Amino acid sequence: MSDSIIELDGVWKRYESGSETVEALKDVNFAAKPGEFVAIMGPSGSGKSTMLNVLGLLDVPTEGVVRLDGRDVTDLSDEEMTTQRKESIGFIFQDFFLIPTLSAIENVEVPTLFGRDPTARDRGERLLGRVGLGERVAHRPDQLSGGQKQRVAIARALINEPRILLADEPTGNLDRKTGRDVLELFTELKTEEDVAVIAVTHDDQLRKYADRVVNLVDGVLTEEGKADELREEFGT
Numbered sequence: 001m002s003d004s005i006i007e008l009d010g011v012w013k014r015y016e017s018g019s020e021t022v023e024a025l026k027d028v029n030f031a032a033k034p035g036e037f038v039a040i041m042g043p044s045g046s047g048k049s050t051m052l053n054v055l056g057l058l059d060v061p062t063e064g065v066v067r068l069d070g071r072d073v074t075d076l077s078d079e080e081m082t083t084q085r086k087e088s089i090g091f092i093f094q095d096f097f098l099i100p101t102l103s104a105i106e107n108v109e110v111p112t113l114f115g116r117d118p119t120a121r122d123r124g125e126r127l128l129g130r131v132g133l134g135e136r137v138a139h140r141p142d143q144l145s146g147g148q149k150q151r152v153a154i155a156r157a158l159i160n161e162p163r164i165l166l167a168d169e170p171t172g173n174l175d176r177k178t179g180r181d182v183l184e185l186f187t188e189l190k191t192e193e194d195v196a197v198i199a200v201t202h203d204d205q206l207r208k209y210a211d212r213v214v215n216l217v218d219g220v221l222t223e224e225g226k227a228d229e230l231r232e233e234f235g236t
């Protein structure tokens with residue numbers, strides 16, 4: 001039995017546009033474990049968003065299998081898919097996507113039943129404290145810096161105690177120093193919260209923080225460093 005929390009097995013994604021077929025993912029095999037931070041790197045148009053959407057159960061592959069905690073979730077109904085997504089996956093975006101009229105704590109509570117889960121406030125406050133915003137719970141997004149907004153978004157992504165954190169260019173709107181702080185936070189949270197952190201990025205800084213880097217080029221995924229390891233193994 002695999003200890004991966006999420007797995008893609010022989011995944012293809014084809015888009016039909018007019019008479020053309022675009023192969024956005026070509027036979028992608030991928031797995032991530034809780035406590036692991038994986039960076040998916042690749043040039044524009046290489047299939048990164050498509051892969052993140054498939055991993056996030058926001059889109060289904062044309063071919064292949066998606067497993068969540070060892071269970072095949074490829075052919076679930078939309079409703080079941082939504083339930084699985086809410087229970088297991090937290091999302092973080094480049095643009096934070098905070099609701100401007102809500103305070104930090106209210107934003108963090110949005111993915112819960114908002115007001116109907118009596119434990120959500122405590123969890124939210126604990127998480128905001130954990131990401132260094134214990135003094136900012138009542139601030140609205142326009143009263144926070146970019147790095148602080150991303151921290152609120154990270155707390156929000158963790159509120160339902162997911163097993164997987166998916167981040168789309170999480171440092172894309174941050175200066176390098178603030179970006180480093182956010183990456184540092186991921187490396188701490190992956191073990192503390194026992195989550196797999198999977199980030200799609202152009203940011204070279206991630207190499208230093210991720211446990212593993214995979215490269216996506218033209219829909220083909222390769223493990224970075226593998227070629228070097230093989231060369232060492234075979235002494236070529």
Ligand SMILES: Nc1ncnc2c1ncn2[C@@H]1O[C@H](COP(=O)(O)OP(=O)(O)OP(=O)(O)O)[C@@H](O)[C@H]1O
Pocket residue numbers: 015016017022023024042043044045046047048049050051
């Ligand atoms: N809905 C769609 N219909 C047709 N083609 C699509 C669709 N979505 C994506 N594609 C194509 O699939 C390929 C992969 O796109 P994708 O958005 O996954 O790349 P990306 O690596 O995330 O790019 P970027 O870094 O620029 O966001 C591209 O050639 C894109 O044009």
